[in-house]
């Protein structure tokens with residue numbers, strides 16, 4: 001494709017709703033919970049998918065989607081392979097950001113903080129709750145490592161399927177992002193979007209409106 005592909009005309013208006021300071025909870029986790037309820041109602045299959053942005057020790061960023069598996073005042077949890085690229089980056093540099101884009105609601109939420117591994121018990125409990133196929137997939141895949149062909153992965157899955165059961169590997173488990181900052185974004189007409197940022201302070205959450 002030689003010619004530059006012009007996509008500059010692709011645009012839409014955002015007019016689903018407004019966001020007012022008075023309607024916001026003083027607790028960002030409660031606010032997130034309200035928005036998650038609405039996102040689940042609007043799009044149950046994809047509401048929990050979130051972009052996880054990490055950076056290595058040199059500062060080079062990487063982003064990918066993972067699935068949120070739980071959240072509370074302690075933080076936001078997902079599960080993965082600790083030896084994956086994201087796992088290695090989080091070991092080098094625990095600072096990360098989560099990003100939710102809820103298209104139907106014209107909303108975006110950013111959550112920044114530090115990431116810690118969840119307890120082994122929590123990881124094993126979640127692992128054992130997954131369908132057997134997903135458990136086998138997690139054991140068979142050396143996530144983020146190159147592989148010569150798909151058939152090698154399929155052979156390993158077949159071998160493990162014959163064994164009949166697998167255990168949660170030590171290198172597989174959960175991470176929890178402990179939030180330090182949230183931003184709630186609601187799209188508005190003519191790009192005059194509503195944005196509110198919550199920052200953690202010694203006395204609680206400080207909320208301010210940001211320009212769009």
Ligand SMILES: Cc1cc2nc3c(=O)[nH]c(=O)nc-3n(C[C@H](O)[C@H](O)[C@H](O)COP(=O)(O)O)c2cc1C
Pocket residue numbers: 049062063064065066067068078079080081084085086087143144
């Ligand atoms: C909708 C969706 C959900 C995903 N959920 C997960 C997940 O929960 N955990 C995970 O490790 N990878 C998940 N992935 C795959 C990741 O995006 C990524 O390819 C993989 O984790 C390897 O990333 P890394 O090499 O940066 O570590 C998901 C991908 C998509 C598109």
